[in-house]
Amino acid sequence: MGVNTFDEAGSSTFRPASRLATIGVSEILKITGLATELKRQGRDVIILGTGEPDFDTPEHVKDAAKCAMDAGSTKYTVLDGSPELKGAIRAKFKRDNGLEFAQDEITVSAGAKQVIFNAMMATLEAGDEVIIPAPYWVSYADIVLVMGGKPVFVPCRESNGFRLTAEALAKAINPRTRWVLLNSPSNPSGAAYAEADYRPILDLLICHPHVWLMVDDIYEHITYDNFRFVTPAAIEPSLRDRTLTINGVSKAYAMTGWRIGYAGGPSGLVRAMAVVQSQSTSCPSSISQAAAIAALNGTADIVKQRCRSFQGRRDLVVGALNRIEGITCRKPEGAFYTFASCAALIGRAMPDGERVQNDTTFAEYLLRSVGVAVVPGSAFGLAPYFRISYATSEAELREACTRIALATSRLS
Structure with missing residues (x-):
């Protein structure tokens, strides 16, 4: 039996897990x-x-969810995404990014945040380091901390468009580095990496085979002034087998409440992430998956x-x-x-x-x-x-x- 703690009056008091202290x-x-x-x-x-986004979810996406409910598609699906949704994601990666993934290299979760959570839990040992350019989305660091890892922040100055430089990254990499986490376009700065911005960083990572790359592309379709979006695995194929490319439907399709995120990466990593998910949420919502298929396969207009x-x-x-x-x-x-x-x-x-x-x-x-x-x-x-x-x-x-x-x- 667990040990209760008691205050002076003799009533039990709540004691949070030490991992929440940070x-x-x-x-x-x-x-x-x-x-x-x-x-x-x-x-x-x-x-x-x-x-x-203050926009509503597109009508054709909502209609697809209604049809799924009417058809009785309200049961559990495959643990980390239905075959149909994985097929739509594979087609999206090939169409939009020039990336080809097999079915077992795709994972689907209840939001992109859970994808990151699963990946960190599946890979981090106590003290492993994750390099995070600052400014950064607030959840990155806390997810690393709750897994027992150590976030290593690299300030990215406004003079460089809030983007990470290879020189700054080189100073942060050491034998304990497990991941480098990049987000483009960025929350909170809106900064985006062109191919020329990524190239020196990817060249550096080629020289550090123990370091994996996690890329959060959730704002991929929200760019301006004819900016050409690119993702690292498409620029440098030699890094494909140690890159996790994360995306989702929440921002581009105004589907924040539907909770669907996905990623493409090496099958071994994807299998390990599925083990994590099997003991947390299991499969994402079947209705949301049907809606996501419609979003990904529909017109981009x-x-x-x-x-x-x-x-x-x-x-x-x-x-x-x-x-x-x-x-x-x-x-x-x-x-x-x-x-x-x-x-x-x-x-x-x-x-x-x-x-x-x-x-x-x-x-x-x-x-x-x-x-x-x-x-x-x-x-x-x-x-x-x-x-x-x-x-x-x-x-x-x-x-x-x-x-x-x-x-x-x-x-x-």
Whole structure:
């Protein structure tokens, strides 16, 4: 029997597992939760923290889910994805990326986050290192930590477009390095890697055969200004057998709640990830899998149309932020985030006399004073910046930028 702990009154108290000591709830979720509670209390709050398209799931995708339910496709499927969905994913990789995968080299999970979770659990030993360029999506580091691994952060400066350089990567690699994790286009910076950006990094990895490459391509179809998306395994075939290429339907097809992520990689790794999944969620939702098939096999017209809308919103936000004294904002190549610098505002006084100490206090000031919820760059491992998700209406974005300008003008 387990050992209970008791407080002085003799009642049992909860004792969390020690592995949770180094991680916490996502800063994005905390900020969004606080902003949502303020809205519930009647405050006029604009939430720009959540990375979720405001568009609805396309009708043909919803229709496919309804048909699946009517046909009785409501049972368990194959553990890591139905044959039909794996076939659609294989066709997508070949069509969009020039990558050919066998059926046993494809895995499907309840979201791209679970794909990453499965891969880390299947490969990391205690103390193994995962190199993560900063700024980074907040969950990367915590997933590594909960597996007993060690995240190694490599700062990527705005002067290089928030992209990792081969020189910086070379300094971080050592015998304990297990993975390098790349995300393009990036959450939170919107930075994307062209083939020329990837080439020196891939050349370096060729020289380190013990290091595997994990690539998060979830924003693949949201790029701007004729940017040409590429994925590393297509650029350097010699790395294919130690590369996991991750994607999903949540962002491009506005299917965040359907929870379908997938990946292509070496069959041995895919089998090990299936073992992990067998003891957690088992198969993804059968209904969601049917919907994902329709999304992947359907026309790309609606995705391109929505991408043009996102580009207009990007230009609106970047232009508005750069007109605010004390804020500068680089124009991102993709995703639906801006990562703006508030360095010039650090040290200024707020109306109550308190100082803006860092990007976190600046984000708190915006929420408290003008009701705009943004995420501080420190949550993503690089300060002093703040992230705005422009996956919301142009009207809200205009109002939010007006409020940010007003709050900033009150600093002295």
